[in-house]
Amino acid sequence: MGTVGGPALSRRALLRAGLVAGALGTAACTGPAPPPRLVIAGGVQPGVYISLARVLAEIWQARLGLPARPEVLMTAGSTQNMELLIGGRATVAISQVDVAADVAADVIGDAEPLALARLYDDITHLVVRRDSRLRTLDDLRGARVSIGPAGSGYQPIALRLLDVADIGVGGLGERAELGLVEAIEALRAGRIDAFFWSGGVPTDGIRALADELPIRLLDLGEALGRMRERFPVYSVGTVPANVYGLPGPVSCLSVRNVLLVPAAMDGETARALIDAAFAEQPRLAQASPAAVTIDSRSAIGTQPVPLHPGAVEFYRSTKGY
CATH class of the missing domain: 3.40.190.10 (Periplasmic binding protein-like II)
Structure with a gap:
């Protein structure tokens, strides 16, 4: 697919454009404008959250051809991560599912947190x-x-x-x-x-x-x-x-710990993020022994936080959903 009289866009170019658009949202949305690139709310050092966030940043830059490595934020943990995600200051967050569920119960619309995967316990x-x-x-x-x-x-x-x-x-x-x-x-x-x-x-x-x-x-x-x-x-x-x-x-x-994005993220971007993460699962396991348990079958267990539609598409393609 391409524009009339112009070169066809590669799937990677489209995906890169989708990541930027997904992070930016639309002008019609209300609330604070999200950052123009992926920002991951991580955790404390030393800790599993920050280790996984840094490896995910490297994986996503390399496998998705991003022009810059996603920013990884050092935070106090789940509660702050959820505040950053729903406030538009992060586009991806790691959180305990209890904290995420409490936050999700009070948020509707584009800022609602949806899960990409259960990571580990x-x-x-x-x-x-x-x-x-x-x-x-x-x-x-x-x-x-x-x-x-x-x-x-x-x-x-x-x-x-x-x-x-x-x-x-x-x-x-x-x-x-x-x-x-x-x-x-x-x-x-x-x-x-x-x-x-x-x-x-x-x-x-x-x-x-x-x-x-x-x-x-x-x-x-x-x-x-x-x-x-x-x-x-x-x-x-x-x-x-x-x-x-x-x-x-x-x-x-x-x-349980879950990987989350806002509902406003487009489905192709969400699917690409989780696809790339599972493709590099051994690297995640090297970042922390806790991540050894990450697999596509257990990853759908994010209840009571629902999965993002893009993640659902990915799991269906792997027969894990």
Whole structure:
């Protein structure tokens, strides 16, 4: 297909044009104008989100022939990522599905977040020193605890777990809102007794901590049933003992992570993004062991966040939908 009297456009040229148009949106749309190229809302360093976002940026530039590498934003995590996506300051975001679903419930129209894929599952870690007196979630009453920073995806989980345990934030001795790096240093220095974190297993920062300081993860088994009754979006996961040199396996909360774009993105662009990602799945797995589980059959499990129509087309072509 081409214009009269002009050269035919290649599929790659059309796709590149579609990516730019999909990012720009249309002049008739209301709200803030999205950026003129792909911008990926990532996460904290060290963390799985930021690692995957950087590899996705490289994959999309190379396989889609983009003129520039997509920008990768360092963020506090899921909550901030969703704010960036619906506000038009990012065109792609990684988020926990619980946070994404909460946001999607209040957004309609072009800014509505839709999923490209389920990526992998996060495990909520409740980390203490091996010699700590803390043994269960109930023991956090009166303790010095970091619940994660505002804007992260794991602070809402921490708050929900504390509520389920009838502790609440008010029942803590001291509350801190530290990112992963700061929380690790605070635990190492004895300034806090425990910290929450939600991430892939293993998380590099926690594995590095375990290499120099014996740690435990508090078993959340007693609270998980009550948590899932209130919030069915969560599942039960297990951290094997050998991951962090733990005394034994630990029952933890599990939550899915999803790759999201706005509903305004055109179907061809959305399909091209997920197609390229799956074509380079081994590279994603190299970026993080958590991404080893990414495949086209499990990737459709983004409920309660619906898939983008372009992603549906891709999965149907692979017979995964």
